Amino acid sequence: MELLISMKLYYFVIFLLLFFGCKNTDIKDNYLLFNNKKIIFPSSFIGKSYSNDSICIDYNKKLKIVNYIDTLGCISCKSQLPLWRNLISFLYNLDSTNISFLFYVHPKTLSDAKVLIGKDKFEYPVIFDLKDSLNKLNHFPSDERFHCFLLDENNRVILIGNPVQNPKIKELYIRTICERLAIDTTNIKIAETQKENSFSFGRFSYLDTMKTQFVLRNDSLSELKIDSIFTSCECTTAKIDKSVIKKSDSAIISIAFKTDKPEEFMREVYVKTNSNEKPIVYTIEGLAY
Numbered sequence: 604m605e606l607l608i609s610m611k612l613y614y615f616v617i618f619l620l621l622f623f624g625c626k627n628t629d630i631k632d633n634y635l636l637f638n639n640k641k642i643i644f645p646s647s648f649i650g651k652s653y654s655n656d657s658i659c660i661d662y663n664k665k666l667k668i669v670n671y672i673d674t675l676g677c678i679s680c681k682s683q684l685p686l687w688r689n690l691i692s693f694l695y696n697l698d699s700t701n702i703s704f705l706f707y708v709h710p711k712t713l714s715d716a717k718v719l720i721g722k723d724k725f726e727y728p729v730i731f732d733l734k735d736s737l738n739k740l741n742h743f744p745s746d747e748r749f750h751c752f753l754l755d756e757n758n759r760v761i762l763i764g765n766p767v768q769n770p771k772i773k774e775l776y777i778r779t780i781c782e783r784l785a786i787d788t789t790n791i792k793i794a795e796t797q798k799e800n801s802f803s804f805g806r807f808s809y810l811d812t813m814k815t816q817f818v819l820r821n822d823s824l825s826e827l828k829i830d831s832i833f834t835s836c837e838c839t840t841a842k843i844d845k846s847v848i849k850k851s852d853s854a855i856i857s858i859a860f861k862t863d864k865p866e867e868f869m870r871e872v873y874v875k876t877n878s879n880e881k882p883i884v885y886t887i888e889g890l891a892y
Contacts, residue, residue, distance in 0.1 A: 827848040
């Protein structure tokens with residue numbers, strides 16, 4: 604019992620530190636309201652994926668990550684489907700039988716939601732909650748940081764927060780999932796590995812447009828052709844000054860980020876070349892206040 608209490612206290616303290624300290628009363632109240640709360644799922648929905656029209660949603664796994672997305676503001680910024688794809692792949696490599704992902708999208712129209720998953724070619728199931736039933740059953744706060752949860756087998760909240768928008772929460776999710784499923788973490792690299800391809804803006808006003816640059820150097824023995832460059836959301840733009848990089852030469856990747864609200868964020872830029880099927884990934888992060 605003492606261990607259980609101490610673990611809950613640990614998660615509470617970590618949560619408050621991640622969300623700007625203990626002075627925010629609303630954050631503490633929302634955390635206490637949802638901590639260990641049972642999430643209620645609606646009985647009817649329309650489910651789609653990029654590759655399949657008919658899908659099967661599994662609510663009976665030992666662990667579930669639930670992400671609720673409304674349509675206010677930039678929906679691609681909220682959904683972050685390319686980042687979720689990477690996290691899902693990572694966790695499924697650890698254990699694909701005991702984890703499920705439940706994406707509930709409350710779109711303005713069904714066509715908007717289909718465009719969203721089609722644009723990002725998101726092959727995992729997305730639930731189109733046209734009546735906003737999940738939100739109405741559970742009364743989520745307007746604060747988007749309380750729209751994503753890790754649930755146990757009884758659908759009770761273990762962790763709160765979006766792991767693709769906050770690296771520290773991502774690490775907490777992975778560690779907790781490994782503990783719950785008794786996964787050996789000895790050879791698991793949880794932290795981001797490509798630090799040279801990462802940049803932090805630190806703290807800045809959300810009214811500002813933030814810009815940075817990366818250098819892509821071609822150290823191969825042949826020309827490097829740039830097939831495409833794209834970002835994880837519409838609030839991030841990126842361009843490269845060369846379409847072909849000669850050997851021993853380099854190109855400049857210019858990135859700009861503009862949000863419409865205060866948030867702690869992590870975004871990715873993908874550069875596809877002729878040298879590898881997987882794109883080169885550049886990460887930007889920071890705290891807009």
